[in-house]
Amino acid sequence: MPISRRYSPEWAPGEASVIGLDYSFVIPVGVGVSGGSLAIFTNTADPQPADADFVAGPVSVRDRAIYCSLSGGVSGRDYQLTWTATDTDGNTWPRTALMLCAPTS
Numbered sequence: 139m140p141i142s143r144r145y146s147p148e149w150a151p152g153e154a155s156v157i158g159l160d161y162s163f164v165i166p167v168g169v170g171v172s173g174g175s176l177a178i179f180t181n182t183a184d185p186q187p188a189d190a191d192f193v194a195g196p197v198s199v200r201d202r203a204i205y206c207s208l209s210g211g212v213s214g215r216d217y218q219l220t221w222t223a224t225d226t227d228g229n230t231w232p233r234t235a236l237m238l239c240a241p242t243s
Contacts, residue, residue, distance in 0.1 A: 143234070149211050150242050152210065154207070154208070156207050156208070159203060161223050162201075162202045169226055169227055171204060171226070174197045177220045178217055178219055179218040188217055192211060193209050193210055194208050212239055214239065215239050216239070219237055220234045
């Protein structure tokens with residue numbers, strides 16, 4: 139993911155893949171990641187839950203990143219993916235990334 143916190147390339151409608159967020163640059167060195175969660179919303183002035191647009195698997199931890207299998211999406215919609223990591227000290231780290239759902243070339 140680029141520094142803009144927007145997933146690139148766009149997510150193709152109906153795509154199924156594993157997607158995640160790396161917390162290596164956020165959580166202090168020496169502190170690990172023990173768990174996490176993902177909430178998906180529409181990226182609109184009044185964000186709405188987008189649970190009906192996606193099927194998401196359980197969130198898993200790999201090193202200092204959290205991942206989830208994801209499938210679905212509606213063409214032309216922009217989504218907010220709110221990832222929340224819990225570190226080994228018990229702190230929570232919410233971060234939002236944007237994802238546009240559009241046919242890719």
